[in-house]
Amino acid sequence: MKANEFTLLAQQLGLTPFGQVFCGEVGRWPITLNNNKLAYIRVFTEQPRSREAMQKISAGLKTWGGRIYSWSGNDLWLSAAKKNRMQGSEAEYVEYCAQILSDAGLLPRDRCPYCRQSGCDALSFAKGGYGAVHYRCLQDAAARERDKADSNLQNGSYLLGVVGAFLGMIVGSIPSFLTIAFMQMEYAVLFALIPLCAYFGYKLFRGKMNKAALVVSILMAILGVFLLYFELIIFSVMHEYGASFSQVMSVMPSLLRDGEVWASILTGALQEFLFMGLGIFFVWRLISSTAAGNADNAAAALQLARPYGQRAQAEAAASRSED
Numbered sequence: 001m002k003a004n005e006f007t008l009l010a011q012q013l014g015l016t017p018f019g020q021v022f023c024g025e026v027g028r029w030p031i032t033l034n035n036n037k038l039a040y041i042r043v044f045t046e047q048p049r050s051r052e053a054m055q056k057i058s059a060g061l062k063t064w065g066g067r068i069y070s071w072s073g074n075d076l077w078l079s080a081a082k083k084n085r086m087q088g089s090e091a092e093y094v095e096y097c098a099q100i101l102s103d104a105g106l107l108p109r110d111r112c113p114y115c116r117q118s119g120c121d122a123l124s125f126a127k128g129g130y131g132a133v134h135y136r137c138l139q140d141a142a143a144r145e146r147d148k149a150d151s152n153l154q155n156g157s158y159l160l161g162v163v164g165a166f167l168g169m170i171v172g173s174i175p176s177f178l179t180i181a182f183m184q185m186e187y188a189v190l191f192a193l194i195p196l197c198a199y200f201g202y203k204l205f206r207g208k209m210n211k212a213a214l215v216v217s218i219l220m221a222i223l224g225v226f227l228l229y230f231e232l233i234i235f236s237v238m239h240e241y242g243a244s245f246s247q248v249m250s251v252m253p254s255l256l257r258d259g260e261v262w263a264s265i266l267t268g269a270l271q272e273f274l275f276m277g278l279g280i281f282f283v284w285r286l287i288s289s290t291a292a293g294n295a296d297n298a299a300a301a302l303q304l305a306r307p308y309g310q311r312a313q314a315e316a317a318a319s320r321s322e323d
């Protein structure tokens with residue numbers, strides 16, 4: 001589905017955006033709606049998977065060309081409807097899915113994903129999906145993540161991070177070096193490892209996990225490509241002309257001063273830089289799952305939370321008595 005169509009659908013259903021997904025209640029079901037045909041709707045069921053419920057749900061979804069994508073334990077994913085089997089609008093399909101679940105005798109899970117206890121009083125995004133939680137547990141989780149992020153910012157070190165990233169970059173360029181030097185094959189995709197390993201090095205050496213992690217990984221990856229090419233030049237000169245390492249090193253300074261060498265590496269390594277970009281993209285995704293990213297997510301989940309169950313009933317009763 002196009003992004004704008006997906007947003008429109010979520011609005012029709014009264015769902016709230018959370019990162020890449022939309023969350024909210026449809027019928028009596030807290031759902032997570034993903035823009036993914038196969039893994040389209042995620043719900044947590046009170047009852048674990050059962051053959052009987054599966055048959056009922058599958059039979060119901062079939063009329064729209066939908067199906068159960070996966071159901072392990074209490075974690076149930078439903079697929080989207082098929083275009084040529086639609087019996088109504090996209091929003092009606094989502095509502096229909098919620099109805100099918102209830103008709104199969106299922107209830108939304110009332111077990112907090114943090115403490116595993118029942119009696120949930122809030123709905124929010126927790127542990128991968130939208131469902132019932134304790135507001136208290138959500139607050140605790142947000143506080144824990146904030147502490148972790150704070151302690152990293154206080155105790156992390158840029159210098160150690162850069163050292164770690166440099167070592168990581170060296171490790172990440174080994175597969176490329178070996179395949180090019182010994183197999184005369186170049187797998188551009190291996191270049192994606194360079195920024196990734198630089199990032200893991202940065203993290204392992206307790207670099208401060210903020211935007212610097214990404215910047216250092218990018219700079220190290222660029223340095224890594226040049227370093228790799230110079231290593232390969234040294235290797236091939238030694239290999240083909242039988243030159244000794246010290247002989248090669250003696251011509252290195254003039255090689256390094258030669259702008260044409262740099263330019264030829266830059267133009268020759270375009271594809272490699274492209275795949276490095278892929279690695280950088282993964283690094284960027286990883287960073288959003290680090291302490292600072294988790295803290296932001298936890299804070300966002302806390303904001304998203306709305307009363308549920310008995311607390312929702314109590315608040316509704318209170319607002320009625322005010323009227």
Ligand SMILES: [Zn+2]
Pocket residue numbers: 112113114115116117133134137
């Ligand atoms: Zn709890």
